[in-house]
Amino acid sequence: MSSDSVRSWPAVLFCLGLFVAACLSPDQARGVERSLRGELKRVLLLHSFGREFRPWSEYARDIKAELERQSPWPLDIQEHALLTARFNNPGPEAPFVEYLQSLYQGSLPDIVLTIGAPAARFAQRYRARLFPNTPLILSAVEYRLIDRADLTDNDVVVAIRNDFTAAFANILQLLPDTRAVAIVIGASPLEKFWMEEVKRELKPMGERLELIWYSDLSFEEILKRASSLPPHTVLFWGLMSVDAAGIVHESDIALRSLHAVANAPIFSYQDPFFGGSTVGGPMHSVAETSSRTVSVALRVLGGAKPSSITYEPLGFAAPRYDWRELQRWGISESRLPPGSEILFREPNIWERYRWQMLMISAVFLVQAGLISGLLHERRRRRLAEVESRQRLAELAHVTRYSAVGELTTSIAHELNQPLGSILTNAETAELMLRAAPPDIDEIRQILADIRRDDQRASEVIRRLRSVLKKTPFEVRDIELNDTVREAIGLVSAVADGRRIALAYMPVLADLHVKGDPVQLQQVVLNLIINAMDAVSDADMKKRDIAVSTMRAGSQAEIRISDTGPGIASADLANVFNPFFTTKPQGMGMGLAIVKTIIEAHHGAIAAENQPSGGALFTIRLPLIR
Numbered sequence: 049m050s051s052d053s054v055r056s057w058p059a060v061l062f063c064l065g066l067f068v069a070a071c072l073s074p075d076q077a078r079g080v081e082r083s084l085r086g087e088l089k090r091v092l093l094l095h096s097f098g099r100e101f102r103p104w105s106e107y108a109r110d111i112k113a114e115l116e117r118q119s120p121w122p123l124d125i126q127e128h129a130l131l132t133a134r135f136n137n138p139g140p141e142a143p144f145v146e147y148l149q150s151l152y153q154g155s156l157p158d159i160v161l162t163i164g165a166p167a168a169r170f171a172q173r174y175r176a177r178l179f180p181n182t183p184l185i186l187s188a189v190e191y192r193l194i195d196r197a198d199l200t201d202n203d204v205v206v207a208i209r210n211d212f213t214a215a216f217a218n219i220l221q222l223l224p225d226t227r228a229v230a231i232v233i234g235a236s237p238l239e240k241f242w243m244e245e246v247k248r249e250l251k252p253m254g255e256r257l258e259l260i261w262y263s264d265l266s267f268e269e270i271l272k273r274a275s276s277l278p279p280h281t282v283l284f285w286g287l288m289s290v291d292a293a294g295i296v297h298e299s300d301i302a303l304r305s306l307h308a309v310a311n312a313p314i315f316s317y318q319d320p321f322f323g324g325s326t327v328g329g330p331m332h333s334v335a336e337t338s339s340r341t342v343s344v345a346l347r348v349l350g351g352a353k354p355s356s357i358t359y360e361p362l363g364f365a366a367p368r369y370d371w372r373e374l375q376r377w378g379i380s381e382s383r384l385p386p387g388s389e390i391l392f393r394e395p396n397i398w399e400r401y402r403w404q405m406l407m408i409s410a411v412f413l414v415q416a417g418l419i420s421g422l423l424h425e426r427r428r429r430r431l432a433e434v435e436s437r438q439r440l441a442e443l444a445h446v447t448r449y450s451a452v453g454e455l456t457t458s459i460a461h462e463l464n465q466p467l468g469s470i471l472t473n474a475e476t477a478e479l480m481l482r483a484a485p486p487d488i489d490e491i492r493q494i495l496a497d498i499r500r501d502d503q504r505a506s507e508v509i510r511r512l513r514s515v516l517k518k519t520p521f522e523v524r525d526i527e528l529n530d531t532v533r534e535a536i537g538l539v540s541a542v543a544d545g546r547r548i549a550l551a552y553m554p555v556l557a558d559l560h561v562k563g564d565p566v567q568l569q570q571v572v573l574n575l576i577i578n579a580m581d582a583v584s585d586a587d588m589k590k591r592d593i594a595v596s597t598m599r600a601g602s603q604a605e606i607r608i609s610d611t612g613p614g615i616a617s618a619d620l621a622n623v624f625n626p627f628f629t630t631k632p633q634g635m636g637m638g639l640a641i642v643k644t645i646i647e648a649h650h651g652a653i654a655a656e657n658q659p660s661g662g663a664l665f666t667i668r669l670p671l672i673r
């Protein structure tokens with residue numbers, strides 16, 4: 049291998065590395081680029097109150113994470129916390145300064161980044177001794193707390209601006225009835241400074257709002273008071289690093305204990321306290337400050353002159369609110385200023401069980417659809433049933449006319465008999481009246497006979513009228529033995545005339561069924577007329593028809609049998625079909641109507657041949673009691 053090719057190896061590897069970097073994600077690529085460049089940058093991060101002290105801990109965490117993510121160089125971030133800021137009477141800082149001095153002697157950091165006002169002050173005060181030429185970035189510091197006289201060309205300030213007027217106006221906007229604000233604040237010099245600032249800034253609101261200061265109370269006492277605040281009072285969370293009793297607090301834990309006992313809503317202007325304890329409003333945004341700080345740090349590390357970078361202090365970000373707190377204190381969303389963001393909204397039951405609810409609703413809808421469909425169908429069926437019953441009633445009426453036509457002679461005979469005896473009796477009575485003295489008792493007897501015959505004739509006419517009456521199908525509670533008896537009454541004379549023995553054997557118990565008496569009479573009438581036709585056959589020696597009723601379990605039974613030739617076995621299955629007839633002048637509608645009427649009464653009819661000969665028709669109807 050030549051010495052030239054050995055020399056060109058690093059260049060080849062670098063190019064290869066860049067190629068690999070091009071194939072990776074931006075973050076991975078930056079990592080590869082960093083290790084290729086190999087320029088380690090040293091960052092000294094100075095905390096104000098300790099690493100876990102809110103709100104500054106949040107700023108520091110964010111800045112550090114973003115810096116590591118975005119830096120094109122490998123970073124060595126060293127963190128130190130200035131604990132002395134947390135005491136009411138800060139002790140001597142000299143030992144801490146000496147410690148830092150010995151630590152960084154000979155290997156100064158590339159930048160010093162301070163978080164919060166106490167760290168900024170410290171860095172400004174001791175920079176000459178500790179890191180004279182190192183650029184200083186003072187971040188997350190309120191602009192009023194910057195020592196402007198001590199700023200140099202080597203410093204960049206990423207300042208924030210507390211707008212207490214806006215923070216308190218937010219309280220009044222949300223809860224217009226607020227009369228007093230209890231301000232929770234500790235007793236460190238920094239907190240005292242802020243107390244004065246707030247008082248000064250809120251002077252114009254003095255008439256409308258009473259400010260109650262908890263700065264000279266122990267935190268324990270603050271908790272006690274916060275749990276029984278009078279109505280229309282709210283709490284404002286300033287800061288709690290050290291209370292009046294000298295007890296040091298972690299702000300976050302302290303705020304949570306306050307939230308647990310307070311009987312009023314808590315407001316704050318710091319983003320890191322938002323999300324669990326405070327209602328919300330316009331607040332500082334950690335993300336905004338962090339991103340500005342990181343961009344400044346990267347520019348300075350890249351060689352930019354700090355004096356060339358200047359910014360206006362960052363104000364509050366757009367207001368944000370905690371939905372849970374709004375609910376808890378009954379603050380309507382309509383009171384929130386336009387452009388507000390509501391966070392931590394708990395999904396309602398509908399949002400939480402969306403799929404399940406959708407499924408259940410779908411099932412309900414399908415079920416409701418089915419039910420309404422079925423109801424509609426049932427209604428249609430009912431209407432159709434009523435319609436068919438009306439038609440049936442009409443048809444039955446017509447066929448009754450034809451049946452009655454067949455019975456005309458016998459009916460005339462039925463009527464003639466009583467009318468004839470009335471005439472004879474009347475003539476006899478007249479003759480008897482001529483006698484002197486007339487036999488009054490005999491005449492009275494004759495008149496009674498006349499009345500009886502008249503009633504008999506009227507009865508025949510009544511029955512005839514009732515069977516010919518055009519009535520719609522109407523159901524009522526009827527006694528079946530009587531209904532059958534009336535039908536038989538209509539044909540008995542015909543049977544007599546044709547020399548047919550028509551016997552009726554009703555059961556000795558009432559048979560209550562639900563039905564239309566006229567329709568059921570027609571059934572019996574049709575069956576008896578058929579039976580009479582059957583036994584009238586010239587060959588028939590016996591001319592008997594037997595009608596009987598009985599109880600068969602929960603059903604009433606009517607049996608109509610005759611001594612006719614019976615039904616040919618091939619016809620048994622067809623006799624109930626419409627237009628089936630074996631008679632030359634038959635219409636074939638009698639049994640079809642009978643079957644339809646019986647089925648409309650939820651009953652059944654069967655035809656069979658008796659072993660002794662002749663047909664037997666059995667009707668069954670449900671009993672109602």
Ligand code: ADP
Nearest residue numbers: 578579582614629630631634635636638639663
């Ligand atoms: P139609 O009497 O007009 O023929 P039906 O429907 O009343 O119409 O009767 C149908 C047929 O059933 C009759 O033609 C007959 O063949 C048979 N039938 C009905 N009743 C009897 C009976 N009691 N004995 C023998 N056959 C019968």
